Amino acid sequence: MALLDELKTIVGAAHVLVDTDTAKYDHDWTGKYQATPIAVVRPCSTEEVSAVVKACAATKTPIVPVSGNTSLAGGTYGKDAVMVSMERMNDIREIRPDARIAIVGAGAVLSSIHEAADAHDLVFPLTFGAKGSAMIGGALSTNAGGSNVVKYGSTRGLCLGLEVVLPDGQIMNLMSELHKDNSGYDLKNLMIGAEGTLGFITSAVLKLFPKPRAYATAMVAVREMGDALTLLNDLQEATGGLVEAFEYMDALYISDHLDMYPKARAPFEDRHEINIMVEIGATAPNLTDLRDDGTLPLTELLENTLGAMLEDGRVLDASVAQNEAQRREMWERREAAGEVMLIRKPMINNDICVPVDKVATFFERIDEQLAEHDPGSLHTSVSHLGDGNIHFLLFPTKDDPAHIDRLTELVEDVTLGLGGSFSAEHGIGLTKKPSMARRKDRVALSVMHAVKAAIDPDNIMNPGKVLPQVN
């Protein structure tokens, strides 16, 4: 095949994988989507990516970008496509501590960026369970969220600049290192979250932040969901906005986690419905310098807020991490969600968001609806509660497509009825396209199609993802 020969000329024969050599790439992390691509190409530079895209564009061959392949929405399904892997473009090109920026290749693994920043006493705050394999290119393309959005904002906000290879192979340089740069349309944010359908992110300028000198982390059981929002707001006020993570896990998640990890410890002696992992962090010495009696002012702030709510009965139990090992244990329990939540079938995986003041109502209404429409169903949730982002996994009693569709729509009805979104941080990919078709504003959808057609007229960049056909 002439195209394959051309690709070999560009990246070297060793980096054009075909047939069984593509096994690592032919399925997504969830196992739901499986397809052998035409080839997997592994370029090592932006110029190689550009040449690869030009070769594919000349033959109108679909291109699917792939980085860590940890999409939860089928974003890298590569049937009849050339998959272009970012794995060799993993350089951490520059860390500039005074300017607090990192310049990285799209293939840089999240945890390697974390380590590079840490060496300068800085943090890159984007983090989630798959951080050991997810790469920044995919994270940006998905606008992946994670656990620290409540403190540091969305992935969009963490990225100052991008380099992008367009569907015609041209290289677009948006590698701004600036906090203010009003020079025309915001193409950076157009590319972030486009899931590779408008172009191919090859490099990025990322914002870094001072590394907290100390953390205080706790597991907290609260009486009602409304009390969780009170806890969050009280803590934000008492600490001046130092909440780094505010994560909810329900009782079923806690017990499923213990089933899967028998050596793990339960967070509390008793079973509680509403379990919150909260972490606050600080850089300021007045909070992080140990007192003569060995206590940490930061921990005291957390304990005081928890103490007040324990006294009035809104907090049922609380356990503050006494050392780094206990803190890690709390984080590992939360970050196991990717494994723990997928053990039952059939399953409806909802990555939804509602306004933070509507989370309690969401759960009330969902339970009412399920009592009527599938009283035997189970559900489990973990949630980035500080953002209103709920991973709501519903296990229906019947593995019947019509029933599953009905329940999916029911979850969407409740979510959108509260001003929420059917997609929060995992992206649309293939999985959420029916929801996009049903729920997204029609005018917005038509503008998206117009933008796609303008930038990728031959529809070769990750075709079939994100945008549903609508009339």
Next chain:
Amino acid sequence: MALLDELKTIVGAAHVLVDTDTAKYDHDWTGKYQATPIAVVRPCSTEEVSAVVKACAATKTPIVPVSGNTSLAGGTYGKDAVMVSMERMNDIREIRPDARIAIVGAGAVLSSIHEAADAHDLVFPLTFGAKGSAMIGGALSTNAGGSNVVKYGSTRGLCLGLEVVLPDGQIMNLMSELHKDNSGYDLKNLMIGAEGTLGFITSAVLKLFPKPRAYATAMVAVREMGDALTLLNDLQEATGGLVEAFEYMDALYISDHLDMYPKARAPFEDRHEINIMVEIGATAPNLTDLRDDGTLPLTELLENTLGAMLEDGRVLDASVAQNEAQRREMWERREAAGEVMLIRKPMINNDICVPVDKVATFFERIDEQLAEHDPGSLHTSVSHLGDGNIHFLLFPTKDDPAHIDRLTELVEDVTLGLGGSFSAEHGIGLTKKPSMARRKDRVALSVMHAVKAAIDPDNIMNPGKVLPQVN
């Protein structure tokens, strides 16, 4: 004229202004751009805006959105156009304190949003000198910056959702109240900063923040520009990121301000080259509760950091506001920049941004270049130093277009040589189009043109702004 009749039917005859009645709208704030529009239309609802746009689109009549008309870049120049004023769509529709959001019409004046938030002990942190007349629609369309970006991020980051009337009159509903909403392309950020060339912002959902219970504000003279960055970073570390504003004013600005406002006081007894206004703010009681001896822990944090730098000679003088009146005096000095800086002619008004660690180098290089190319020229700067955003006003010795162009390019050369941008927060409008043509990445420009053509194929929305013709 048939169009005028149709517009009168839509909004009422009293709200279609022509001839001398358009005087308030026929020039911009700087006085540089002047043109009588076909008419000024003042709709009172999104539906009326939609009908007005449809009527204009049917006749391919250019439309120029106008809100507070405080653009510094000619963004509302309305020659041969129907200007559509947002002034009647100024409702503050909803403040939701628990969710920390405000829902407002595009015509809401910034200071009225500030007041509405304040009533709930919250702040909407976007602020700049023109806050008493600038409206949120224009601020969003320009992605205007201001003094609090260092703490709360850009205007983009302060907006959760938008309603937009498209060039064909369709209403696009992006009124998300969510912190995470990955449902397709980021059309919200595409509209923010597009200066009305892609559509017409009619409503917005804004983020609110807890109002600091206390501020500590100071004027500080430092020895060198590099010491200013040290001061900023030391303060951020000591306070855990509580710096609300970090504003630079040079010696010429200070004396020009005193000339214009003879009743104002000088910030220091001596004249200093580098004058910084710094403000920190806190919500946390451990910093904001007065001690028994009447001292405020927050003020002490500021004084300690300043004291250490006074001792080692990097801070030359410092004056901490002792009461709200002194604090207001400091802010008024800074916010007078819009008036104070425009008194000399000829003038080259540069709104530029460089990486924060390159500000000192910028001034060194500029002075070297000017010593060579216009040794008699003056310049004055105020700067949002925490963002690297410099308002650098250059007063050449000759009012000669070729000389002015040469110096403009010289400033751009120095700026872009440091990885900076020729446009930071004022937008492109008409003023910066030549810079866009010269300096913006060619590929990015071509994508912007493709997006514009896709969304506004007849080029009726604020035509001639932002995008230069390029080959």
